[in-house]
């Protein structure tokens with residue numbers, strides 16, 4: 001299905017492949033992309049009760065996304081720029097707050113907002129030859145879609161400061177070594193590899209997937225004590241679920257669990 005700048009495909013039970021579909025512009029992220037992302041992650045996919053995991057990729061092998069559309073931004077007056085930035089933030093927030101895991105499958109360039117798009121996902125599969133970077137500082141701006149907060153959490157404070165302040169690009173191997181990328185695969189296989197990981201996630205108990213993601217995302221922000229308290233409260237809710245009983249029963253009866261999402 002096409003939702004404007006994004007294309008969605010059902011790829012396995014509970015797994016949706018979302019493609020930023022603007023290969024002719026190296027998947028540059030424009031106002032239309034932000035509007036479509038808001039609708040897709042903020043409403044359409046969020047409302048569905050059959051989604052368990054999403055893979056996010058960019059069309060073509062040249063770029064995951066080269067970030068903000070600099071052609072659209074040329075000559076943009078301050079007010080329009082500020083409004084666009086607010087819209088971009090809202091769009092990216094739908095990804096950060098998406099209740100189900102999102103795996104990025106990065107081929108080619110992931111620069112600026114494109115790198116932040118990958119950073120906003122739960123984890124990243126990269127193609128051999130993928131190139132990352134936050135070059136905003138070279139353009140008189142700075143990362144504005146979460147990069148200054150998400151990159152340090154992924155690669156450590158000092159590495160992130162160097163990367164943001166120099167605007168230097170780096171490859172998939174460095175990204176993996178630094179902890180930004182989980183796995184590297186050949187370009188022709190990376191989306192399938194990410195889809196396979198998404199399928200493994202989707203087979204797990206739905207309340208557990210959501211609860212574990214929520215505890216990790218919000219717990220990390222809250223500090224250890226508050227994070228542990230959040231883990232306890234979500235864990236208690238799962239302990240009272242029908243799927244908790246089903247999981248143990250299925251194990252003992254040597255069969256696949258039938259999750260009921262309650």
Ligand code: CO8
Nearest residue numbers: 028066067068069070071085088089111112113135144145
């Ligand atoms: N926007 C629009 N068009 C782009 C972009 C872009 N970001 N990047 C490349 N293009 C276009 C080029 O203008 C060119 O178009 P044309 O053929 O019409 O001249 C075409 O893509 C191919 O580009 P190149 O000729 O430069 O191809 P190369 O292979 O030599 O280089 C690169 C490819 C390395 C991707 C190079 O084009 C480049 O460095 N692009 C700029 C990347 C960049 O700086 N991105 C950051 C943008 S700022 C940003 O993302 C801010 C984040 C906003 C997030 C939202 C905040 C909330």
